[in-house]
Amino acid sequence: MAFSQYKVMAISEGALGTIFLGASGFPLKKMETVLNEQAAEGWQLVFQVVESRRLWLFWARETVIVTLGK
DSSP states (O other): OOOSOEEEEEEEOOHHHHHHHSOOOOOHHHHHHHHHHHHHTTOEEEEEEEEEEEETTTEEEEEEEEEEEO
């Protein structure tokens, strides 16, 4: 299926949990709410990938890169 528009969103796990606990979870309720809002506007999930991004000097946190198409 070909899309005429694309939107890319990055959703990261919490920084404070990563720093103080060494790991943190993804904000699932926030992700669900945002994706439902985008779906109501006609966007469809095309692709997603999880990557590890550096947080300041010593820490790394995971980020979900979501691509939506319309």
